[in-house]
Amino acid sequence: MLSTTRVPIPLFPSTCHKPDEPAAFSTLAALARLGYKYSIDRIFTAAIKRLKAVFTDDFQAWRAHEGRTTPLVKFTRNDAIEAVNLFRKSNQARLLPSALYMCCSLSVHTLLHGAQRADGTVEKLALNDLERCLVAQQKIEARSTAFNHRMLDFSDPARPACVARDSPTCSTRLPQLLRGLGDAVGALGGDAGASTRQQCLRVFVETHRSPEMRETLGLCRICAEYVLSSDLLFSEELWHDLPSVLDLPVSEWH
Numbered sequence: 001m002l003s004t005t006r007v008p009i010p011l012f013p014s015t016c017h018k019p020d021e022p023a024a025f026s027t028l029a030a031l032a033r034l035g036y037k038y039s040i041d042r043i044f045t046a047a048i049k050r051l052k053a054v055f056t057d058d059f060q061a062w063r064a065h066e067g068r069t070t071p072l073v074k075f076t077r078n079d080a081i082e083a084v085n086l087f088r089k090s091n092q093a094r095l096l097p098s099a100l101y102m103c104c105s106l107s108v109h110t111l112l113h114g115a116q117r118a119d120g121t122v123e124k125l126a127l128n129d130l131e132r133c134l135v136a137q138q139k140i141e142a143r144s145t146a147f148n149h150r151m152l153d154f155s156d157p158a159r160p161a162c163v164a165r166d167s168p169t170c171s172t173r174l175p176q177l178l179r180g181l182g183d184a185v186g187a188l189g190g191d192a193g194a195s196t197r198q199q200c201l202r203v204f205v206e207t208h209r210s211p212e213m214r215e216t217l218g219l220c221r222i223c224a225e226y227v228l229s230s231d232l233l234f235s236e237e238l239w240h241d242l243p244s245v246l247d248l249p250v251s252e253w254h
């Protein structure tokens, strides 16, 4: 803590004490900075506790939102840069991997030029964190490419056998679906730096959570489940390896 100066407790910390209402990331970050700067532990702790809903160190909690707005925190991906700088400054080492991982989904342009905070300040990553993210993007892209090749390799003996009876079978349908979803994601103007393949797969996986959509898209049950379970495994392994992917030692990461 930098100071023990006493200041009047402001009215707005009530945002942190309404468990059923989402709080804006910008508000929580401002509260955390204020609480840290003036050593107001109650405010700092409440803000960080709420931010942990997004910047978690737990895979299951991460999987539930994967960097998107949660019922507790309203958040955009560009906020991840501000989050990294906040956690660096306030020594929240366990929240850094998820925040840096979110930064890896930003475009090179955003990473280089920064993102504007709610108060107009432009937040940029420190040079070492910028390098960390750019290198990690390449590692994640390589993993994603290998994963997608595996998904489309129907000759893999370890793959469960397709049970589609009618043409086109899944070996024809799945590449078509992934390409079509890629075009759709591109048309939506997704962030240029995020892996299109990852975005395609994310849409694919979410779509296939609905049995009706699974039938409409024309994949057999076995292939749809194979892609879903493989995606979960991919995400788990990547999460487990985050400290090494980000070159960021974190003790007892799980």
Ligand SMILES: [Zn+2]
Binding pocket: 161, 162, 163, 164, 169, 170, 171, 219, 220, 221, 222, 223, 224
């Ligand atoms: Zn199939």
